[in-house]
Amino acid sequence: xxRRISLALSLLLxxxxxxxxxxxxxxxxxxxxxxxxxxDETGLKWNWSESAPKLLWMAEGMGAGYSGVSxxxxxxxxxxxxxxxxxxxxxxxxxKVVWTQPxxxxxxxxxxxxxxxxxxxxxxxxxxxxxHGAIYCLNRGDGAIRWQKDxxxxxGGRMMSGWGFSESPLVDGDRVLCTPGGRDAMxxxxxxxxxxxxxxxxxxxxxxxxxxxxxxYSSIVVSNGAGVKQYVQVTGxxxxxxxxxxxxxxxxxxRVANRTANIPTAIVDGDYxxxxxxxxxGSALLKLVAKxxxxxxxxxxxxGKNEFQNHHGGMVLVDGHIYAGHxxxxxxxxxxxxxxxTVAWGGDVRGVGGGSAAATVADGHLVLRxxxxxxxxxxxxxxxxQLVGTFKPVFQQGRSWAHPVIVSGRMYLREQDKLxxxxxx
Numbered sequence: 362x363x364r365r366i367s368l369a370l371s372l373l374l375x376x377x378x379x380x381x382x383x384x385x386x387x388x389x390x391x392x393x394x395x396x397x398x399x400x401d402e403t404g405l406k407w408n409w410s411e412s413a414p415k416l417l418w419m420a421e422g423m424g425a426g427y428s429g430v431s432x433x434x435x436x437x438x439x440x441x442x443x444x445x446x447x448x449x450x451x452x453x454x455x456x457k458v459v460w461t462q463p464x465x466x467x468x469x470x471x472x473x474x475x476x477x478x479x480x481x482x483x484x485x486x487x488x489x490x491x492x493h494g495a496i497y498c499l500n501r502g503d504g505a506i507r508w509q510k511d512x513x514x515x516x517g518g519r520m521m522s523g524w525g526f527s528e529s530p531l532v533d534g535d536r537v538l539c540t541p542g543g544r545d546a547m548x549x550x551x552x553x554x555x556x557x558x559x560x561x562x563x564x565x566x567x568x569x570x571x572x573x574x575x576x577x578y579s580s581i582v583v584s585n586g587a588g589v590k591q592y593v594q595v596t597g598x599x600x601x602x603x604x605x606x607x608x609x610x611x612x613x614x615x616r617v618a619n620r621t622a623n624i625p626t627a628i629v630d631g632d633y634x635x636x637x638x639x640x641x642x643g644s645a646l647l648k649l650v651a652k653x654x655x656x657x658x659x660x661x662x663x664x665g666k667n668e669f670q671n672h673h674g675g676m677v678l679v680d681g682h683i684y685a686g687h688x689x690x691x692x693x694x695x696x697x698x699x700x701x702x703t704v705a706w707g708g709d710v711r712g713v714g715g716g717s718a719a720a721t722v723a724d725g726h727l728v729l730r731x732x733x734x735x736x737x738x739x740x741x742x743x744x745x746x747q748l749v750g751t752f753k754p755v756f757q758q759g760r761s762w763a764h765p766v767i768v769s770g771r772m773y774l775r776e777q778d779k780l781x782x783x784x785x786x
Contacts, residue, residue: 388432388768389482391529392626393721396582398677400723400767405785407726407738409750414772414783416755418456423778424448425468426475426492427762429529430773430780433482436501439775440476440489442468447476447491449504456782462504469493469525475777477527477578481537483553488537492525494518496539498556508556512539516546516561521575521597522622531581531592533605540594542576547610548594548603560608564598572598572618578673584629586649587656593634595623600636602649602656611655616663617645624673628683628699634658635699639672639689646702662702669697669708674719675764677727682743684727685720692718692731696743705743713737713751719764730774734761754781 392398406414424441431438436459437452446465453459468474469492481488486507487499494512499505512518512526518541520526531538537553546561564574579595583605590605599618602611617623619640628635637644643665647658664670669687676685683699686692687708695707712718716732726749727739734757740747756779763775770786 386433386769388430388766390431390532391429391479391481391580392675392764396531396580396626397628398675398721398764399679400721402723402767402770402785405724405726405767405770407749409736409738409752411750413752414785417771417782417784419756419782420452420456420458420780421778422458422461423450423775423780424476425777426477427473427760428476428775429479429764430766430775431480431482432766432768432773437773437780438480438482438487439780440478440480441778442475447493449480449487449489449499451504452780456780460504462499462506464489464491464495464497465493471523471525473524477525479529481530481532483532486553488530488532488553490526490528490530490539492527494520494526494541496530496537496551498537498553510551510556512541516541516549517543518546519543519575521573521577524578524622526576527578528576529580531583533583538581538592540576540581540596542597544574547576547596547601548581548592548608550608562603562608562610565610565613567613569598569613569615569618571615571620572623573620574598577623579624579626582627582629584634584649586629586632586634587651589651589656591656593627593629595625595627595636595638597623599623600627600634600647600658602658604655609655612658614645614647614658614660616660617642625671625675628676628678630678630699633699635676635678635683637669637671637676639670641666641689642670644669644671646699664702668704669695672717673762674717674729677720677722679722679741680743684722684741686712686718686729690717692716692729694727694729694737694739694746698743706746710746713748716760717762719762721765721767723767728765728767730761730765732760732762733757736765754783756781
C-alpha cells in the first residue's frame with residue numbers, strides 16, 4: 362500500500378471516530394442516537410403475554426444505581442457504585458465485564474444512593490457525569506481517565522435538591538456539554554479533547570417565582586428552533602435555551618419548574634419545545650420565535666397536573682403525538698396530541714405495574730418499564746390504547762428506573778448490580 366493511500370485511510374478513520382455516524386446497531390448515549398427515546402429496530406416480537414422474550418444473559422458487577430446503558434461496536438457501558446467507588450463499567454455483548462474504572466474513592470453520599478449517568482460514546486472516548494458533580498473523559502478501550510472537571514470547585518455548581526447529579530453529557534462536534542448548575546455557569550461547553558472551557562452560560566438575574574436555583578435532573582438536547590442553534594435544558598428554574606455559538610441564555614420558561622426535582626428531558630421538534638415535570642406541576646408546549654439577535658419562547662398552552670405531568674420516566678414523540686406515563690409517581694399510559702394539547706387516549710388507565718414508567722419506542726410500539734419491574738408493549742397509535750404484551754423480567758430489585766434500551770434485536774434492562782439482555786427478534 363502506498364504511503365499516500367495509507368495516509369488517506371488513516372485520515373478517514375480519524376474523521377469517522379471524531380464524528381461517528383451511528384448505525385442501527387448503536388445506542389451511543391442517553392435515550393439513543395438522537396436523544397429522543399426512539400429505536401429504529403423493526404420486526405420485533407411483542408406477544409410477550411403469550412411467550413416472554415428469551416433471556417440471553419444476565420451480567421453482574423454493574424454496581425448500585427439507576428443508570429441506563431450505551432451500546433456500540435459490540436460493547437456496552439454503564440455507571441454504578443462498586444466497592445471501589447462510583448465507577449464506569451464496560452461489558453461485552455456476551456455479558457462479560459471487560460473493565461471497571463472507579464471515578465471516586467468511595468460512593469458519593471446523597472439520597473437514593475447510586476449512579477445515574479448513561480455514558481456518552483464518541484469515537485474512542487466516553488464522557489460521564491458522576492452523581493457527586495464532576496465530568497470525566499475516559500478511554501473507551503481500557504477506561505483510563507483522560508481528564509476531569511469538578512463542578513463545585515470549577516464553576517460553583519449545585520443541584521436544586523439533594524439527590525445527586527443525574528445528567529448524561531452531550532457531545533456536539535468538538536465540544537462536550539454538561540450542567541454544573543452554577544449561577545454563572547448553569548451550562549458549560551468544553552473542548553472535548555482537553556476539557557478546557559469554551560463558554561459558560563450565566564443564568565439571567567431574574568426573580569423567578571417557581572423552582573430553585575441549581576441544576577435539575579434532566580439532560581441537554583439540541584434545537585435549531587427559529588433558525589438559531591441552541592441547547593435546551595430543564596434546570597432548577599425550568600426549561601431554558603442557550604445559544605450554541607456563545608453560551609448566552611436566550612430564554613427561560615419558569616412555569617414548568619417545581620421546587621423538588623425537574624427531571625424529564627425536553628422534547629424538541631422544529632420550532633417547538635415540549636416540557637413537563639412532576640410534583641404537582643404539569644406540561645407546556647413552547648414555540649421558539651426569533652427576536653432581535655436571539656430567540657424567545659412563547660407558551661402555546663399549559664396542561665395542569667391532572668391533565669398531563671411526567672414524573673421521571675420520560676416522553677417520546679411519534680407522528681405528532683407524545684407517548685409517556687402520566688401522573689406523579691404513576692405511569693398511567695397516555696397519548697397527547699403535541700400541537701393541540703389534547704389527550705388522544707389514556708391518562709386514566711392504570712398500567713400493568715406500579716409507580717413511574719420509563720418510556721422507549723421501537724417498531725411502532727411504546728415500551729413502558731414500570732418502577733415495580735413489569736414491562737408493557739403498547740401500540741404507538743393515536744386512535745386507542747392497545748396493550749399488546751406484558752412480562753416481568755427474571756430479576757427485580759428496589760425501583761426499576763433505568764430506561765429500556767432496544768438495539769440490534771435486543772433489549773437491555775439495567776437493574777442495580779445486574780444487567781439483563783433479552784432477545785426481541
